[in-house]
């Protein structure tokens with residue numbers, strides 16, 4: 176570790192296991208991030224965590240190790256509204272990555288066009304108080320109106336305790352909505368628990384709300400092999416097979432105390448999506464529809 180990296184958070188393992196499950200050809204890791212490298216792409220002055228460098232090269236090495244073909248790189252909060260690191264990684268992927276940006280609500284059409292040309296296909300609205308200072312709903316709605324002409328969607332990150340409060344906001348978004356990590360339900364409640372029931376009601380409120388069935392490492396306090404996560408999420412995958420995405424969440428922002436093994440995360444896939452058809456939808460068809468629609 177260089178001096179420059181000292182004191183910065185390490186939240187991923189450099190030695191992930193090889194998963195037993197082999198993702199099918201064309202599989203997409205549809206939720207991951209890059210951090211820096213800081214010397215080239217400084218972190219935001221408002222960043223709530225300061226991670227070690229986790230750049231494009233390391234992300235693509237993990238992609239190949241786990242058996243994926245493409246990535247969707249989501250702008251992480253530590254880079255604020257400067258999407259340069261994410262755009263750089265997309266450009267370095269040779270067409271094998273696209274992204275989700277975080278933008279200044281006052282963004283204009285020319286900048287949105289630039290982001291589109293750089294491979295962005297959505298914007299992320301983050302409501303986690305530990306990650307961002309504010310989340311102005313009215314301005315987010317205005318942004319979502321402005322991205323409609325590009326065929327983009329919005330990605331929304333929130334925790335289960337504010338789902339009810341967010342319902343009118345989510346209902347007012349005029350483009351498809353993707354919810355990160357199912358809105359962080361308490362999976363120990365089981366598939367019929369209050370959090371999962373509330374989340375299903377949200378999915379049922381619009382047929383263009385999607386979700387990422389991701390982050391057993393964040394959502395299952397019992398840890399690997401993530402049995403509570405599997406029990407709660409498998410029925411959701413079965414019931415909403417055309418509106419689900421999967422991703423590693425590498426480099427697992429902030430997960431410094433319990434760093435997940437990416438190979439073990441991949442081995443959750445066949446337990447929540449047990450048939451080849453579900454796996455094809457989850458890993459290929461659904462993310463292709465959102466991120467590479469021109470190839471469909």
Ligand code: 0GY
Pocket residue numbers: 208250251252253306355424428429
């Ligand atoms: C995630 C989760 C987290 C962080 C970020 O943008 C971010 O910094 O998304 C988190 O700390 O829960 O899904 O990537």
